[in-house]
Amino acid sequence: MMIEKCGSICLPHMKLSKDTAPTAEQELMAGMVRVNHLFRSALKVAVAQLEILDEEFSTMYDHSPIHHIEYRLKTMDSISEKLKRRGYEVTIDNIYAHIQDVAGIRVICNYLDDIYYMRRLLTRTDSFEIIRETDYIKNPKESGYRSLHLILDVPIMISEGTLHLPVEVQLRTIAMDMWASLEHELRYKSKRHFSENDATRLQLCAEAIGEIDREMQNIYLGEEPEYEANDDADGNPHTITPTVTTADPHFNCPDPAMADDTTDGKKTVSLG
Numbered sequence: 001m002m003i004e005k006c007g008s009i010c011l012p013h014m015k016l017s018k019d020t021a022p023t024a025e026q027e028l029m030a031g032m033v034r035v036n037h038l039f040r041s042a043l044k045v046a047v048a049q050l051e052i053l054d055e056e057f058s059t060m061y062d063h064s065p066i067h068h069i070e071y072r073l074k075t076m077d078s079i080s081e082k083l084k085r086r087g088y089e090v091t092i093d094n095i096y097a098h099i100q101d102v103a104g105i106r107v108i109c110n111y112l113d114d115i116y117y118m119r120r121l122l123t124r125t126d127s128f129e130i131i132r133e134t135d136y137i138k139n140p141k142e143s144g145y146r147s148l149h150l151i152l153d154v155p156i157m158i159s160e161g162t163l164h165l166p167v168e169v170q171l172r173t174i175a176m177d178m179w180a181s182l183e184h185e186l187r188y189k190s191k192r193h194f195s196e197n198d199a200t201r202l203q204l205c206a207e208a209i210g211e212i213d214r215e216m217q218n219i220y221l222g223e224e225p226e227y228e229a230n231d232d233a234d235g236n237p238h239t240i241t242p243t244v245t246t247a248d249p250h251f252n253c254p255d256p257a258m259a260d261d262t263t264d265g266k267k268t269v270s271l272g
């Protein structure tokens with residue numbers, strides 16, 4: 001399932017006078033049309049590749065790592081707001097220099113391992129290089145947020161030649177996606193007051209979801225549970241006891257490259 005969340009803008013829709021020199025504002029608007037077009041193109045290329053993989057798994061194999069894909073172009077208002085929030089002037093150069101999530105894709109995976117499997121598939125050829133990687137699964141954000149964020153370098157072919165643009169890919173499980181979407185709704189969209197207590201409860205929900213993700217993975221792989229139900233001292237069969245203690249309490253990473261990752265989970269690969 002594909003969900004595109006944003007429409008396009010184009011030059012003919014803008015009232016640019018042919019007789020007078022364009023104002024700075026008109027130049028900015030024309031530049032933004034180009035930004036929109038170029039990042040839309042990069043988004044299409046990356047999404048097309050993901051669709052190809054998704055189709056291959058659905059038609060050729062029993063299991064597809066992809067549950068569904070969503071994608072969006074950041075709105076110009078949102079780009080301007082982010083630049084200002086970071087202390088930059090709203091210029092076309094600053095968009096290219098400082099905003100790496102103009103084009104964004106969310107890949108919702110079935111199981112934890114699928115996330116790292118998709119990462120390997122996306123980056124094992126020369127097509128897409130990882131510019132920046134932040135692993136919020138190994139190192140969740142303070143809010144409890146979990147996802148693997150990749151900024152990919154995506155080449156597009158335009159009339160002037162090949163252009164390389166960043167595309168943000170957020171990889172997460174269905175459960176992580178449920179949490180992120182409801183947390184966002186509660187924190188920013190809901191009219192009710194968002195309290196410190198709400199934040200703490202959401203952190204606990206995120207931890208519980210992390211455990212559920214690991215257990216679902218173990219069930220799928222036919223592995224022993226990390227927890228087992230025991231009778232408690234009074235004979236009530238509700239106590240949950242850990243059966244496995246791993247060095248990494250968050251996730252047993254299947255990718256050797258990831259296992260060698262930096263301790264804070266943030267890996268930056270220079271474009272050179």
Ligand code: 0O2
Nearest residue numbers: 074082101104134141143144145149170179180181183184
């Ligand atoms: P949208 O509409 O999803 O694009 P920034 O924090 O944006 O200044 P950076 O490096 O992009 O800088 O931040 P980060 O945290 O690595 O990634 C930002 C995106 O991750 C957000 O996008 C969200 O999609 C997601 N995200 C990060 N933290 C949380 C969180 O605590 N809760 C939820 N629900 N999502 C989170 P945008 O830009 O906010 O919006």
